[in-house]
Amino acid sequence: MAKILIITHSADNDAVTSVMEHLNAAGATPVRFNVDRYPLVTRLTSEFRGHERRLWLEDGSAPQSLEELSAVWYRRSYHIADGLDQVLEKPYLSPATGEIRRTLFGMLESLPCFQLERYSTYRRLDSKEEQLRIAAECGLLTPATCITNSPERLEAFMQSVNGPIVAKMQSAFAIHQDGQEQVVFTSEIRQDHLQQLPQLRFCPMTFQEKLEKELELRVNIIGKEIFAFSIDSQQQPGAETDWRKEGASLAVQWKPYALPGHVAGGFRD
Structure with a gap:
């Protein structure tokens, strides 16, 4: 029976x-890994003995053995x-967080199964400039683009x-202020925004x-x-x-689309 590891977080x-429902219906076993629960709740263990490796994921229920995974769906790792900042003193927080990330992503990179997609690939394609080059x-054809803090x-x-x-950011994130989550979406630059131009030097942005x-x-x-x-x-x-601002209300309106032949051919090549 196929076992599929899904990398996500509790609030996805x-x-x-x-x-997961579709995988269950197809006879597969989905395993959800909420990375926000690691390591305070979730336990992740790798053991190497001779030519054998054992890998366990434990999250309060029966331990999941991961060394025979069929595939990984790397969705999000928010x-x-x-x-962790509530239980570790500040001098230890940064090195501990670094080890946690290296352990998690090192484990994923080491898995020999099919992955959609490997974290190292996502890291490379986090670069908007790399995406524009590939496109x-x-x-x-791509829109005129400027990535700058000048x-x-x-x-x-x-x-x-x-x-x-x-204007858009290179990464997806939210700003938490006054108890509210404010997601940064792509926005048109208005005349009143020009008064804030000097602040650009503090953080680069992408403009198109x-x-x-x-x-x-x-x-x-x-x-x-x-x-x-x-x-x-x-x-x-x-x-x-x-469109993401109204993503929930638009979810049922997506339709299959046939790309022009030369565009599809360019992707395949």
Whole structure:
């Protein structure tokens, strides 16, 4: 029986539950690893003896043996070691957190099974610049882009584009303030934002020319198989610039989409 390890966190959305239900229906055994519970609740152990390796994941229920995994779905690894700052003194927190991350990601990298995708691959593709380079090699047209912490360079870029500009971050994160979680979405730069340009020197951001959308596309590639879906985000107030702002309400509106032949061919090559 296939055993699938799913890397996620306790507050993830229903996508994980849905996938687990489908895996169960297909006769597989999904194993959910909520990394925010590691290491305060979850135990992860590797043993090497001679030519054999044993690997256990324990999270309050029966221990799960992981050395015979069929596949890994690396979905998200938010909030690793959540709560550790409440039990460790500050001088020990940073080195302990470093060891926790190295242990977790080192274990994942060592697994010989199929992975969607390996953490090392995700780390490489965290680079928007690498993604833009690959997109160009695949024959895709990309919007004019500037990644900078220089207010002067940004002003020059905006003048050269001479049109609407959007700002985005290179990573997904939220800012917790006054008991609320404020997620940073892609946003259009307005005139009043220009007064804040000097603050850009404290943190680099990604800026792109704003393209008017007909459809939003999300394309996933597994091996040589391409899975493309579209959504009409322009029909949903609040989702025009970034569909994720209304992601829950738009979830049921995604539709399969056939990519043009030359685009699909570029991905496969």
